[in-house]
Amino acid sequence: xxxxxxxxxxxxxxxxxxxxxxxxxxxxxxxxxxxxxxxxxxxxxxxxxxxxxxxxxxxxxxxxxxxxxxxxxxxxxxxxxxxxxxxxxxxxxxxxxxxxxxxxxxxxxxxxxxxxxxxxxxxxxxxxxxxxxxxxxxxxxxxxxxxxxxxxxxxx
Numbered sequence: 001x002x003x004x005x006x007x008x009x010x011x012x013x014x015x016x017x018x019x020x021x022x023x024x025x026x027x028x029x030x031x032x033x034x035x036x037x038x039x040x041x042x043x044x045x046x047x048x049x050x051x052x053x054x055x056x057x058x059x060x061x062x063x064x065x066x067x068x069x070x071x072x073x074x075x076x077x078x079x080x081x082x083x084x085x086x087x088x089x090x091x092x093x094x095x096x097x098x099x100x101x102x103x104x105x106x107x108x109x110x111x112x113x114x115x116x117x118x119x120x121x122x123x124x125x126x127x128x129x130x131x132x133x134x135x136x137x138x139x140x141x142x143x144x145x146x147x148x149x150x151x152x153x154x155x156x
Contacts, residue, residue: 011042015105023073023106030070031102033062036091039105043098056093065091069102076107084111 019039023029031039040057044050068091076084088099103111 006041008042008045011038011045015039015042019105020108023069028070029073029106030066031106033058033060033065036060036065036069036094036102039101040093040098043101053093053098057091059093060091072099072103073106076103076110079110081111 019031019035022035023031037054037058040054044053068087072084072087075087084103085096085099088094088102089096094102097113100111101113104113
């Protein structure tokens with residue numbers, strides 16, 4: 001859970017420096033319910049605040065969060081982008097954009113966070129952006145190409 005008065009900077013640090021290491025330390029890799037709720041709080045701090053989503057994310061059973069996020073991360077590792085997003089989005093309070101955040105944090109070499117800024121940069125139709133699995137697929141196609149180029153040293 002977000003600590004009372006926790007800043008976006010503090011949440012960003014947790015997301016970028018701690019969550020992946022914590023998830024990866026588990027067998028199989030997964031996040032727990034408290035981490036899921038904190039991740040939703042991080043996402044909502046960055047954009048439109050929807051407090052009901054925090055409540056919904058917190059209503060998921062611990063075992064279900066562990067099972068679903070573990071399976072979603074396994075699917076992501078196998079390159080099954082849509083299946084991974086759909087698995088994560090099966091949790092209450094988790095839509096495709098939040099699912100992409102989980103995957104991007106835990107598997108940054110395979111996924112990008114489907115944020116407005118990313119979509120508006122890589123998608124030609126960002127003006128009519130929909131936070132759906134199809135929208136994420138388009139974003140991942142573009143970002144995946146950029147990741148490949150960056151690995152080969154072709155992106156400035």
